[in-house]
Amino acid sequence: MNRQIIRTDNAPSSPLYSQGVRVGSILYVSGMVGIDPATGELAGSSIQDQTRQALRNCEAILHAGGSALADVTQVTVLLAQPDDFVGMNETYSEVFTQTLPTRAVARLGPELEGILVSIMMTAHTAN
Template sequence: MDREIISTENAPNSPLYSQGVRAGSVIYVSGMVGIDVATGQPAGSSIQDQTQQALRNCEAVLHAGGSTLADVTLVTVLLAQPADFVGMNEAYADFFDSAPPARAVARLGPVLENILVSIMMTAHTQN
C-alpha cells in the first residue's frame, strides 16, 4: 500500500518522525505535544493549556492531510503526571463534546522538560 507523508509548519516537527502518515483512507498523527509553534515553547504551564495546544497541533496535521477532527476514530493521550487526568479531560471536552472517538490514556514514558501531555490520533477519511 502506498503511504503519503503529511507535514505542516503549523505543528511541531522533527527529523526523527513524520507528523502524519496517510495510508489509503487512514491518517495516523504522531504524538503531538503542547508546544506553540510560533514560540517553540510550551503553550502554558497548565495541563489544560498544553492539552488544548496538543489538540490544535493534531488538528493542523489532520488539516494538512485533508481531514478534520470529525474523522478521528481513536485518540491516545499520554500524560506525564497521571494526576493531570481531570484537567486534561476538561480541555479535551472542548474539542470532542459529542460523539467522541475511542480513547486510551496512559503515562508518558520519557521525561520531557516542561511537557505535560502528548496526543496521537487515527482518522478515517472518505478520500
C-alpha cells in the same frame, strides 16, 4: 502500500518522525505535545494549556492530510503526571463533544522537561 507523508508548519516537527502518515483513507497523527509552533515554546505550564495546544497541533496535521477532528476514530493521550487526568479531560471535552472517538490514556514514558501531555490520533475519511 501507498504512503503519503503529511507535513505542516502549523505543528511541531522533528527529523526523527513524520507528523502524519496517510495510507488510503486512514491518517495517523504522531504524538503531539503542547508546543506552539509559532514560538517553539510550550503554550503554558498548565495541563489545560498544553492539552489545548496539543489538540490544535493534531488538528493542523489532520487538516494538512485532508481530514478533520470529526473524522478522528481513535485518540491516545499520554500524561506525564496521572494527577493531570481531570484537567486534561476538561480541555479534551471542549474539543470532542458530539461523536466521540475511542480513547486510551496512559503514562508518558520519558521525562521531558516541562512536557505534561502528548496526544496522538487516527482518523478515517471517505477519501
